[in-house]
Amino acid sequence: MVTMLDVARRAGVTKQTVSNVINGRTWVSPKTRAKVESAIAELNFVPNLVARSLATGSTQTVGFIVPSLAATFYAEMVEEVGDILDEQNYHLLIASTHHDSARCARHLLSLTGRSVDGVLIADDGTYPDDQPAVNFPSVMCARESEAPIALPVVTIDYEHAGFLAGRHLAELGHRRVGMVSEHTRRVAGCRRALGDAEIDVIEVGESTERSVGYDAAMAALTRKPRPTALFATTDVLALGAIDAAARLGLRVPEDVSVVGLDDISESRSHHPALTTVAFPKREMAREAIKLLLRAVENGEPPPDGVTLLRTRLMDRASSGPAPA
Amino acid sequence: MVTMLDVARRAGVTKQTVSNVINGRTWVSPKTRAKVESAIAELNFVPNLVARSLATGSTQTVGFIVPSLAATFYAEMVEEVGDILDEQNYHLLIASTHHDSARCARHLLSLTGRSVDGVLIADDGTYPDDQPAVNFPSVMCARESEAPIALPVVTIDYEHAGFLAGRHLAELGHRRVGMVSEHTRRVAGCRRALGDAEIDVIEVGESTERSVGYDAAMAALTRKPRPTALFATTDVLALGAIDAAARLGLRVPEDVSVVGLDDISESRSHHPALTTVAFPKREMAREAIKLLLRAVENGEPPPDGVTLLRTRLMDRASSGPAPA
DNA sequence: TTGAAAGCGCTAACAT
DNA sequence: ATGTTAGCGCTTTCAA
Numbered sequence: 001m002v003t004m005l006d007v008a009r010r011a012g013v014t015k016q017t018v019s020n021v022i023n024g025r026t027w028v029s030p031k032t033r034a035k036v037e038s039a040i041a042e043l044n045f046v047p048n049l050v051a052r053s054l055a056t057g058s059t060q061t062v063g064f065i066v067p068s069l070a071a072t073f074y075a076e077m078v079e080e081v082g083d084i085l086d087e088q089n090y091h092l093l094i095a096s097t098h099h100d101s102a103r104c105a106r107h108l109l110s111l112t113g114r115s116v117d118g119v120l121i122a123d124d125g126t127y128p129d130d131q132p133a134v135n136f137p138s139v140m141c142a143r144e145s146e147a148p149i150a151l152p153v154v155t156i157d158y159e160h161a162g163f164l165a166g167r168h169l170a171e172l173g174h175r176r177v178g179m180v181s182e183h184t185r186r187v188a189g190c191r192r193a194l195g196d197a198e199i200d201v202i203e204v205g206e207s208t209e210r211s212v213g214y215d216a217a218m219a220a221l222t223r224k225p226r227p228t229a230l231f232a233t234t235d236v237l238a239l240g241a242i243d244a245a246a247r248l249g250l251r252v253p254e255d256v257s258v259v260g261l262d263d264i265s266e267s268r269s270h271h272p273a274l275t276t277v278a279f280p281k282r283e284m285a286r287e288a289i290k291l292l293l294r295a296v297e298n299g300e301p302p303p304d305g306v307t308l309l310r311t312r313l314m315d316r317a318s319s320g321p322a323p324a
Numbered sequence: 325m326v327t328m329l330d331v332a333r334r335a336g337v338t339k340q341t342v343s344n345v346i347n348g349r350t351w352v353s354p355k356t357r358a359k360v361e362s363a364i365a366e367l368n369f370v371p372n373l374v375a376r377s378l379a380t381g382s383t384q385t386v387g388f389i390v391p392s393l394a395a396t397f398y399a400e401m402v403e404e405v406g407d408i409l410d411e412q413n414y415h416l417l418i419a420s421t422h423h424d425s426a427r428c429a430r431h432l433l434s435l436t437g438r439s440v441d442g443v444l445i446a447d448d449g450t451y452p453d454d455q456p457a458v459n460f461p462s463v464m465c466a467r468e469s470e471a472p473i474a475l476p477v478v479t480i481d482y483e484h485a486g487f488l489a490g491r492h493l494a495e496l497g498h499r500r501v502g503m504v505s506e507h508t509r510r511v512a513g514c515r516r517a518l519g520d521a522e523i524d525v526i527e528v529g530e531s532t533e534r535s536v537g538y539d540a541a542m543a544a545l546t547r548k549p550r551p552t553a554l555f556a557t558t559d560v561l562a563l564g565a566i567d568a569a570a571r572l573g574l575r576v577p578e579d580v581s582v583v584g585l586d587d588i589s590e591s592r593s594h595h596p597a598l599t600t601v602a603f604p605k606r607e608m609a610r611e612a613i614k615l616l617l618r619a620v621e622n623g624e625p626p627p628d629g630v631t632l633l634r635t636r637l638m639d640r641a642s643s644g645p646a647p648a
Numbered sequence: 649t650t651g652a653a654a655g656c657g658c659t660a661a662c663a664t
Numbered sequence: 665a666t667g668t669t670a671g672c673g674c675t676t677t678c679a680a
C-alpha cells in the first residue's frame with residue numbers, strides 16, 4: 001500500500017504537506033502542489049480513509065437499517081438515500097432486519113462500533129422501544145405505529161392516506177365496503193371517511209403476497225349482502241382482491257370497486273389500472289436523510305418531532321360508482 | 325467515547341489484557357476475564373472497529389456495486405448478499421452505478437480508499453473494460469456480455485435460458501415467433517432452439533418498462549403473417565406483450581403464446597400466469613459472495629473463471645400449442 | 649498469564 | 665508556506 005509518506009518522499013516534502021494538498025488547503029504554493037500532485041499520480045496514491053477516520057472521528061458513512069430489500073417499498077428508499085449520500089460523498093452501509101427487532105438492536109450496536117456518522121432507520125413496527133442511546137444521530141422513517149418514540153421521524157400520513165381512499169369511495173356512493181387490512185392506522189383513516197357505512201374488516205397478517213389479498217377478498221365478497229367496494233391497505237393486496245373479483249365473475253369496477261394504497265408500478269400497468277393513494281417514498285427518504293445529514297454536519301442531534309408527508313389519490317379504472 | 329484504556333483502568337489491568345479478553349484469547353485467567361468483562365459491561369464499552377481496522381488492515385466490510393436497486397433483480401441479490409455477510413459478521417457497503425460506467429469506476433476507487441476487504445460487482449454491461457487493478461479481491465456476477473473480463477464471474481447461462489424458452493416454443497409447434505429483445509445472448513439461445521423458424525426481432529432498449537414490451541409486441545403482432553408466439557427477453561416485457569395481445573383481441577395462449585425470462589413474482593400471479601425461464605438470482609448472489617469471502621479469508625485472489633448457473637423452464641398458462 | 653513499547657496512516661496544533 | 669510533534673484506539677510484537 002502506498003502511503004502519504006511515500007508520496008512525500010517522492011515529492012521531497014513532508015507528509016503534512018501532502019495532507020494539505022489532498023485536503024485542498026489554500027496556502028500550499030502552486031509549485032509544491034504541482035510536485036505533490038504528480039507524485040500522487042505517479043504512485044497511484046489513494047488516501048486511506050480508515051486512517052483518516054481514526055484521526056478525525058468521522059467516517060463519512062451512514063448506516064441504513066431496513067426491514068427488507070425484497071420489498072420495493074424499501075428498495076426504492078435505499079436507492080434514493082444512496083444517491084443523495086453519493087452526491088455528498090458519504091458512503092452507505094446497509095443492514096437488513098428481516099422484521100426482527102433483535103436483529104435491529106444487533107445492527108445498531110455494530111454500527112456503533114463502526115462509528116458511523118449517523119443512522120437512518122426504516123421502521124416496520126418492530127423497532128425495539130427501549131433502544132439504548134447511541135453515539136450518533138439517528139432519524140427514523142416510514143414509521144406507522146402510534147406509539148411515541150425517542151427519535152425524530154419522517155413518515156407518511158398513513159391515516160390520511162386511508163382517509164383519502166375512504167372519501168373517494170364515499171363520494172362514489174359506496175355504503176358497504178370490505179377492508180383487507182394489515183394496518184390499523186390506514187383502516188382507521190378509511191373508516192373515518194366512510195362515516196356510518198357498513199364495514200367488514202378482514203384482518204390479514206403482514207404480507208407481501210398477492211394471494212393473501214385474494215383470499216381475504218374472497219371472504220369479503222362472498223358475504224351477504226356483498227360489499228360494493230373493497231379497500232386494501234396495500235396495492236399488492238388490492239391486486240389480489242381484483243383477482244378474486246374476476247374469479248367470482250364480478251366486473252371491476254362495475255360490480256365492485258377496488259382501492260389500494262401505495263401506488264406501486266404494477267398498479268399503473270395493471271388491467272384495470274388500480275385506483276390507489278400514492279405514498280411519496282422517495283421524498284420521504286430524501287427528507288429523512290437530509291435531516292440526518294444536517295445533524296451530522298452540525299454535530300448536534302436532529303430536531304425531534306414528526307414530519308408527516310402528504311399522499312395523493314390516483315383515481316384510476318378500478319373504482320367507480322356504487323351499483324344501484 | 326469509552327476506550328479500551330478506560331476499561332483497563334477500571335478493571336485494574338492494561339489495555340492489552342482487555343484486548344485479549346475481547347478477542348477471546350484463551351490464556352486469560354478466569355478471574356481477570358471476569359473483572360474485565362464486568363468493566364466492559366459497566367462502561368458500556370464497544371470496541372472501535374475503525375481503530376482495529378487501521379491496526380489489522382481488515383475492515384470486515386465488502387462493497388457491492390449494483391446497477392440499480394429499483395429493479396428487484398438486483399434488490400434480491402443485495403438482500404441475499406447482505407444476509408450471508410451478516411452471518412459471517414461482515415458489513416455491506418452499497419454503491420449504485422445507475423448503469424453508468426464512470427460512476428462504477430468512481431465507486432471502485434472510493435472503495436479502495438475505504439480499504440474494503442473485497443468487492444462484488446453486479447454487471448449490466450456497463451462495467452468499464454479497462455478497470456485499474458485494485459487492492460482487494462473482486463468477483464463479478466450477473467454478467468451477460470460475451471466479452472472476456474479479467475475477473476472471476478458467477479452468472480446465469482443466459483444463452484441456455486433463451487434456448488429453453490425457444491425449445492419450449494418449438495415443441496409446441498411454433499414456426500413464426502416474434503422476439504422482444506434487449507439481450508442478444510438470450511435471443512441467440514432462443515434462435516438456436518428454433519432452428520429455421522421464421523423469426524421477427526423487435527429490438528428495444530434497456531428497459532424495465534412494461535409499456536415498452538407492449539409497444540414492441542404491438543409491432544410484432546400486427547405483422548402479416550402474424551407470429552403465433554412471442555418471446556420476450558424479460559418477464560416485464562413479456563407481461564407488456566400479453567397486454568398488447570389482449571388489446572388486439574387475441575387470446576393467450578390460444579391465439580398467441582407468450583414466453584418470458586426471469587420468473588419475477590408477478591409472473592406467477594398474473595392472469596394468465598406467464599411461462600418463463602427462472603433465473604436463480606439468489607443462488608447466483610450466494611455463490612458469488614462465497615467465492616469472494618473465500619478469497620478474502622485466504623488472502624489470495626479468487627480463482628479466475630466463469631461459473632454458469634442453470635435455469636429452469638416454468639411451464640405455465642401463457643404458452644400453448646401453435647394454432648393450426 | 650500479564651505488561652510495555654511500537655506502529656497502523658492519517659490529521660491537528662504548533663513551531664518555524 | 666512548510667516542517668515537527670503528538671495522538672486517534674486498537675493490535676502486534678516482545679519482555680517479564
